[in-house]
Amino acid sequence: MTTDSPQGGAMTPPPAIAGSQPPAAIRCRGIVKEFGRGETLIRVLHGIDLDVRENEMTFIVGPSGCGKTTLISIIAGILSATAGAVDLFGTRVTSLKGSALVKFRRDNIGFIFQQFNLLPALSALENAAIPLIAQGASESVANAAARRFLIQLGLEKHLEKFPSQMSGGQQQRVAIARALVHEPRFIVCDEPTASLDAASGRAAIALLRDAAVRPGRAVIIVTHDSRIFDFADRMVAMSDGRIEKLSDAREIAAMEHH
Amino acid sequence: MNKVALKMLFGDPTKCLGLVFGVAFASLLIMQQSSIFVGIMSRTSSIIYDAQEVNIWVMDPSVQYVDANRPMRDTELSRIRGADGVAWAAPFFKANTGVRSRTGNLQTAQIIGVDEATYIGAPRRMVLGSIDNLRCPDAIMIDRTGYKLLFPDTPLELGAEFEINDRRAVVAAIVENSAAFTSNITIYTTYSRAVAYTNNGRTQLSFVVARARAGLSPESVARAIEERTGLKARSSDEFRWDTIKYILANTGIPISFGAVVTLGVIVGVVVAGLTFNMFVAENIKQFAALKAIGVTNMTILRMVLVQAGVVGFIGYSLGLGIVARFFDTVPKHATGLRGFYLPWQVAAGMAALTVVIMLIASSLSLRRVMTVDPAVVFRG
Numbered sequence: 192m193t194t195d196s197p198q199g200g201a202m203t204p205p206p207a208i209a210g211s212q213p214p215a216a217i218r219c220r221g222i223v224k225e226f227g228r229g230e231t232l233i234r235v236l237h238g239i240d241l242d243v244r245e246n247e248m249t250f251i252v253g254p255s256g257c258g259k260t261t262l263i264s265i266i267a268g269i270l271s272a273t274a275g276a277v278d279l280f281g282t283r284v285t286s287l288k289g290s291a292l293v294k295f296r297r298d299n300i301g302f303i304f305q306q307f308n309l310l311p312a313l314s315a316l317e318n319a320a321i322p323l324i325a326q327g328a329s330e331s332v333a334n335a336a337a338r339r340f341l342i343q344l345g346l347e348k349h350l351e352k353f354p355s356q357m358s359g360g361q362q363q364r365v366a367i368a369r370a371l372v373h374e375p376r377f378i379v380c381d382e383p384t385a386s387l388d389a390a391s392g393r394a395a396i397a398l399l400r401d402a403a404v405r406p407g408r409a410v411i412i413v414t415h416d417s418r419i420f421d422f423a424d425r426m427v428a429m430s431d432g433r434i435e436k437l438s439d440a441r442e443i444a445a446m447e448h449h
Numbered sequence: 450m451n452k453v454a455l456k457m458l459f460g461d462p463t464k465c466l467g468l469v470f471g472v473a474f475a476s477l478l479i480m481q482q483s484s485i486f487v488g489i490m491s492r493t494s495s496i497i498y499d500a501q502e503v504n505i506w507v508m509d510p511s512v513q514y515v516d517a518n519r520p521m522r523d524t525e526l527s528r529i530r531g532a533d534g535v536a537w538a539a540p541f542f543k544a545n546t547g548v549r550s551r552t553g554n555l556q557t558a559q560i561i562g563v564d565e566a567t568y569i570g571a572p573r574r575m576v577l578g579s580i581d582n583l584r585c586p587d588a589i590m591i592d593r594t595g596y597k598l599l600f601p602d603t604p605l606e607l608g609a610e611f612e613i614n615d616r617r618a619v620v621a622a623i624v625e626n627s628a629a630f631t632s633n634i635t636i637y638t639t640y641s642r643a644v645a646y647t648n649n650g651r652t653q654l655s656f657v658v659a660r661a662r663a664g665l666s667p668e669s670v671a672r673a674i675e676e677r678t679g680l681k682a683r684s685s686d687e688f689r690w691d692t693i694k695y696i697l698a699n700t701g702i703p704i705s706f707g708a709v710v711t712l713g714v715i716v717g718v719v720v721a722g723l724t725f726n727m728f729v730a731e732n733i734k735q736f737a738a739l740k741a742i743g744v745t746n747m748t749i750l751r752m753v754l755v756q757a758g759v760v761g762f763i764g765y766s767l768g769l770g771i772v773a774r775f776f777d778t779v780p781k782h783a784t785g786l787r788g789f790y791l792p793w794q795v796a797a798g799m800a801a802l803t804v805v806i807m808l809i810a811s812s813l814s815l816r817r818v819m820t821v822d823p824a825v826v827f828r829g
């Protein structure tokens with residue numbers, strides 16, 4: 192699906208911004224997660240401390256089962272932590288409950304999933320408009336915003352198409368538009384390229400980078416896909432429920448060349 | 450989000466059809482059977498209904514419903530006439546008998562004998578001829594449906610002859626009546642002729658039909674008759690209900706009817722419930738994604754209820770349309786369903802029942818959607 196992937200400068204990795212230190216947008220302290228109880232209790236996260244900066248793409252990498260998905264689920268407020276605290280732009284997400292938590296997610300978080308999770312009965316435009324509709328925006332306002340993002344993501348010819356009529360790369364771009372349409376402050380992606388071929392995966396991340404990274408917003412991508420590592424500003428390497436290593440773009444570039 | 454819910458529903462035409470079919474079938478079955486039930490129940494008392502000018506029925510104390518036959522002594526008539534508040538009273542004879550057409554066609558008929566001077570208790574909606582024709586020898590009136598059964602392929606005409614218990618009878622008038630419960634042919638004639646036809650010399654006063662004086666309630670006059678005569682007297686309304694209650698208590702009709710309605714509800718719940726469950730199960734990841742994105746459980750609940758409501762409405766409307774069409778056409782051609790119709794109470798009751806069916810059918814899947822953990826969106 193390289194044919195309709197817009198190519199351009201976005202494909203080149205970002206330069207490292209030496210010296211400048213944007214403030215932490217996401218602050219995790221002592222996050223512990225245990226599943227089960229008694230005999231079957233397993234501790235998946237062993238006290239994670241992590242700062243994620245705004246205006247950057249932070250990658251979380253690590254072997255399967257090390258707890259990446261668990262960590263971002265807690266950060267995004269769809270899974271509760273056993274212990275520890277998460278602050279998202281000053282809001283303590285780990286203290287929110289019930290509909291307050293749901294509304295916080297609705298207004299502040301954009302989700303991108305491995306399986307896209309688009310509604311099959313809705314067109315690209317309608318899918319991308321959902322977060323705004325859920326916020327109570329009128330259909331015309333929501334559709335206008337959705338259209339703007341879909342066009343920015345190179346889908347102007349596919350606005351009325353249904354997910355089943357689009358390639359994986361196109362569907363993931365619809366999902367990116369859906370994650371961005373309500374201008375959330377935090378974008379979280381779990382394996383966004385795992386269902387895509389190399390070229391469309393890179394194209395999708397390049398577009399995401401262009402559209403999503405900006406001051407006042409943090410982007411976290413959980414991935415196994417070393418083909419897209421060069422898009423990272425910062426990389427968090429996890430192993431067995433702990434953070435092993437933090438690297439910045441320069442170190443990542445060095446790793447690539449190694 | 451309601452629009453999204455509808456798009457999700459109609460985006461899956463197979464399941465949508467399955468759901469609509471389930472509801473339509475259930476409401477079709479239930480409304481059709483209920484209407485027939487109502488029809489049968491009103492047939493049991495059609496004689497009471499057809500005797501429009503009568504509002505009090507007097508009978509032997511042991512009689513519980515209109516088809517019971519326990520004659521009174523002829524002398525009771527004058528005692529009843531003497532009771533307070535009685536405007537008039539007339540004898541009424543009723544029996545079942547065999548009739549044979551000229552072609553040898555043997556059938557059972559209900560024969561009703563009315564007062565020779567007033568014809569009180571006989572229907573007055575004439576199709577052909579006049580009730581005064583009963584003055585001619587061997588004259589009887591027959592209902593239109595009975596005529597068709599007795600003289601198939603013959604146009605309606607007066608003067609046709611047949612036999613009642615081997616005695617000659619002549620069609621002197623044809624009337625429109627309400628369909629009866631026990632037989633499809635009803636013959637009306639004078640009281641004495643009816644007694645003679647049934648070949649029975651004993652007293653045959655099945656009922657005395659009467660009317661309360663203007664301004665008096667038939668119930669109170671009925672009580673007065675009971676006090677004076679020791680007989681049983683009922684207003685027409687009371688007697689109709691007595692009859693319906695007796696049939697309900699003493700036949701298998703309510704059980705078989707109840708079984709069909711239960712079956713309809715079960716079919717509706719099972720078909721719609723399973724399909725709905727399948728629909729929700731297939732969309733569970735999408736629902737989880739919606740919840741992660743920030744759609745509240747209240748909104749999800751509303752979405753599922755909108756889907757259930759729309760399916761229920763379409764299915765019910767379809768069922769209603771078919772049943773209405775059925776009762777609009779079939780009873781005109783099928784003697785067994787003559788006079789049957791779809792009472793609005795049945796249609797309204799079914800609308801309420803559809804809501805119940807859809808609530809039960811969606812409750813299972815609703816639970817699933819409400820409890821699905823949004824965290825599953827990040828799991829394979």
Ligand SMILES: Nc1ncnc2c1ncn2[C@@H]1O[C@H](COP(=O)(O)OP(=O)(O)OP(=O)(O)O)[C@@H](O)[C@H]1O
Nearest residue numbers: 226227235253254255256257258259260261262415
């Ligand atoms: N709901 C749960 N109940 C019990 N154990 C769980 C649950 N969810 C995750 N786990 C366990 O927690 C551990 C970490 O899982 P997680 O999905 O966070 O890993 P991951 O790093 O995302 O792996 P992958 O790269 O395969 O997606 C795994 O051992 C997993 O089996």
Ligand SMILES: [Mg+2]
Nearest residue numbers: 259260261381
């Ligand atoms: Mg994972």
